[in-house]
Amino acid sequence: MRRYFLPALKLTIVLILLTAGLYPLLIAGIGKLTPGKGDGVTVTHHGRVVGYANIGQKFTDEKYFQSRPSAVDYNAGGSGGSNKGPSNPDYLKIVQARIDTFLVHNPGIRKEQIPAELVTASGSGLDPDLSPAGALVQVPRIARLRGIPEEKVQQLVQDHVKGPLLGMFGPSKVNVLQLNIALDNIK
Amino acid sequence: MNTEIAGIIATYALTLIIAIPLGSYVAKMFKGEKTWLDFLAPVERFIYKLCGINPKEEMNWKQHLKALLTINLLWFVYAFFLLLFQDKLPLNPDGNPAQSPDLAFNTAISFLVNCNLQHYSGETGVTYFTQLFVITFLQFVSAATGIAAVVVVFKALKEKTTTKLGNFWVFLVKTNTRLLIPICIVVAVVLAFNGTPTSYAGKDTIVTMQGDTVGVSRGPAAGMIAIKHLGTNGGGWFGANSIHPLENPNYLTNMTEAVAQTIIPIAMVFALGFFIDRRRFSRIIFGVMTAGMILLMIPTLIAEIGGNPAIAKMGITQATGAMEGKEVRFGPAATAYWSTITTIISTGSVNGFHDSTMPMTGMMELVAMMTNCFYGGCGVGILNYFIFIIIAVFMSGLMVGRTPEFMGHKVEAKEIKIAALVALLSPFLILAGTALSSYILSHHIGTGWATPPANWLNNPGYHGFSEMLYEYTSSNANNGSGFEGLGDGNVFWNVSTGFVLILGRYLPILGPVAIAGIMAQKKYVPESAGTLRTDTVTFGVMTMAVIVIIAALSFFPALALGPIAEYFSLY
Incomplete structure (x- = not known):
């Protein structure tokens, strides 16, 4: 092994400098040219930074569109899902409770209308999006509490739906933070 | 849902469009033929000179393995001590603590062997320094190790009779300079422009729209996420891996990362x-591997798009499939596609948590890792498949009553013994490990070294058993994904999986390299009408049968106790 030790040691040092030193610095340099300058893209509302564009947040006030359940309570200092298995009885009780709570707070909505993402926790715990159905099902509640016509809120949701990539690939989605900011801006 | 299916078809098509020419490029590069990255040759010559390497010196298979093991051992020591003292090193803006010795042992091994099992969370368990100088570094060089090893086998198969199989250091350097780093730069730039952080700024604190104060972890992540996929490593910058909205911000990055992890194995x-x-x-091998992938992917897609039957019973329609542990921007189809890809090619990154997938999906994930050769990890996928080829050659030889031959060389007792040993190693490590953990769980619950704070299972019953089975399967396959509910941050799991990781990595590299090396030394027997042809569909089917029999027979009882039992309790 001695024959290989010195070349191995020297090569290790060179590869460390290359892959852990230079390479990330190069990417950080290129990152300076991106929208968030490599620090992450933030969202400003009324002159104040209220969050990151890609990271979801919690809305407890019923006058706002609510995000998905989160296993980390939307604290992006960490991240994670519930890791509950599909047959876990305690987990299924939690889902049932979420359904019941939703029905209480959204009178007139039937169970079948509740999209799955509103009663299941996301993987990251920071999911910024809802499916269009997940936002639309909350429209009657928000319209009623804010005293705005339902059509207007519905239109707002439709305007914020991001379609599939190139119109062809992947699901449609609505960013909850941006939707709620727009909701606050309705006169 | 149609756009989601279109999305995964496009992802796979894009993978092939890149992978096939890339395969031709890789072959040219290692043959020493002209390629368009030849301008890097002076850089490489400078590296060889600096390190005292003579690139023209040819090694035999034993020398290759000695070089491989020496440098890997060096990397382990380096990584272990850095993790142990990371709190005292620079680039730690979040003030994260050092890793405990057992965790540092597990982490160092895990990244060294291209597995990336993570018994910590990226936000708190490592520093920017160790993320780059341990994890990113090992993600590059462990992938390069696998590729260098398979190139030794390529060389051995190409030559008629030889002991000269090229230079290990050259394979290692070229894999980095001409394959991994250039493609990684492209992937990292795509990620950076889609919102993945790249700067060295520490954790941010923000006040949300409704007034909550929360942290936002960041860091120079884009470069690491690129190599994590390209090198089929899989370890995430953040705890939630590629489910995290900064690690995988949108459908475009999701496609990019899915393509990046699959191109080298197919190439x-x-x-x-x-x-x-x-x-x-090659086309026959590709056919068998692709058939394996499709057989695993279709049940996965059906299960995930179909949703959780227990939630359906509550009256929820689940038009968007099973959403627990998944993200809206990917949807169930892309997550199902990813779960199959990441388990067959031993990446182990996730874009939806496997612990919350349906029982059928869980079983497909397990079988994918148990077979571990449908495309497989960087380099090692072919090595694993090579073992099954040798066994198939031997069995076909027995059936027709001829001395088994492969590529013009006789396959004799020694080679078969090595192949059988490597093939049986996986069932042994996985099943013995799972049995041991089940025993400890039922007899030593609450012991400090095993189960703090309490029971390490996050789910009861059959699913809990699957969590333990998954952890050892993932370790042995050097995959790195997990049923992450498992409380694996303790001495028992860190140490036991650590040893499974070492054995599950090095024996399946040593075995095939030895077999190929020994065969290449033998007298060349020209092909005749009596030679068993290995480039036919028949032989492809034969190889597939060997894979299915070894995987199905060895693992069926364990699968019956876990995902199969859960399936029947749920549907």
Whole structure:
């Protein structure tokens, strides 16, 4: 092994400098040219930074569109899902409770209308999006509490739906933070 | 849902469009033929000179393995001590603590062997320094190790009779300079422009729209996420891996990362054909591997798009499939696609948590890792498949009553013994590990070294058993994904999986390299009408049968106790 030790040691040092030193610095340099300058893209509302564009947040006030359940309570200092298995009885009780709570707070909505993402926790715990159905099902509640016509809120949701990539690939989605900011801006 | 299916078809098509020419490029590069990155040659010559390497010196298979093991041992020591003292090192803006010795042992091994099992969370368990100088570094060099090893096998298969199989250091350096780093730069730039952080700024604190104060972890992540996929490593910058909205911000990055992790494994299959000038042989292997992937993916897609039957019973329609542990921007189809890809090619990154997938999906994930050769990890996928080829050659030889031959060399007792040993190692490590953990769980619950704070299972019953089975399967396959509910941050799991990781990595590298090396030393027997042809569909089917029998027979009882039992309790 001695024959290989010195070349191995020297090569290790060179590869460390290359892959852990230079390479990330190069990417950080290129990152300076991106929208968030490599620090992450933030969202400003009324002159104040209220969050990151890609990271979801919690809305407890019923006058706002609510995000998905989160296993980390939307604290992006960490991240994670519930890791509950599909047959876990305690987990299924939690889902049932979420359904019941939703029905209480959204009178007139039937169970079948509740999209799955509103009663299941996301993987990251920071999911910024809802499916269009997940936002639309909350429209009657928000319209009623804010005293705005339902059509207007519905239109707002439709305007914020991001379609599939190139119109062809992947699901449609609505960013909850941006939707709620727009909701606050309705006169 | 149609756009979601279109999305995964496009992802796979894009993968092939890149992987096939890449295979030709890889073959040319290792043959020393002209490629368009030849301008890097002076850089490489400078590296060889600096390190005292003579690039023209040819090694035999034993020397290759000695070089491989020496440098890997060095990397382990380096990584272990850095993790142990990371709190005292620079680039730690979040003030994260050092890793405990057992955790540092597990982490160092895990990244060294291209597994990336993570018994910590990226936000708190490592510093920017160790993320880059341990994890990113090992993600590059462990992938390069696998590729260098398979190139030794390529060389051995190409030559008639030889002991000269090229220079290990050259393979290692070229894999980095001409394959991994250039493609990684492209992937990292795509990620950076889609919102993945790249700067060295520490954790941010923000006040949300409704007034909550929360942290936002960041860091120079884009470069690491690129190599994590390209090198089939899989370890995430953040705890939630590629489910995290900064690690995988949108559908475009999701496609990019899915393509990045699959191109080298597929390219290596074609590279083999280009390298040894037997393209038909490569196409047959590719056919078998793709059939394996499709057989695993279809049940997964059906289960995930169909949703959780227990939630359906509550009256929820689940038009968007099973959403627990998934993200809206990917949807169930892309997550199902990813879960199959990441388990067959031993990446182990996730874009939806496997612990919350349906029982059928869980079983497909397990079987994918148990077979571990449908495309497989960087380099090692072919090595694993090579073992099954040798066994298939031997069995076919027995059936027709001829001395088994492969690529013009006799396959004799020694080679078969090595192949059988490697093939049986996986069932042994996985099943013995799971049995041991089940025993400890039922007899030593609450012991400090095993189960703090309490029971390490996050789910009861059959699913809990699957969590333990998954952890050892993932360790042995050097995959790195997990049923992450498992409380694995303790001495028992860190140490026991650590040893499974070492054995599950090095024996399946040593075995095939030894077999190929020994065969290449033998007298060349020209092909005749009596030779068993290995580039036919029949032989492909034979290999598939060997894979299915070894995986199905060995693991069926364990699968019956876990995902199969859960399936029948749920549907």
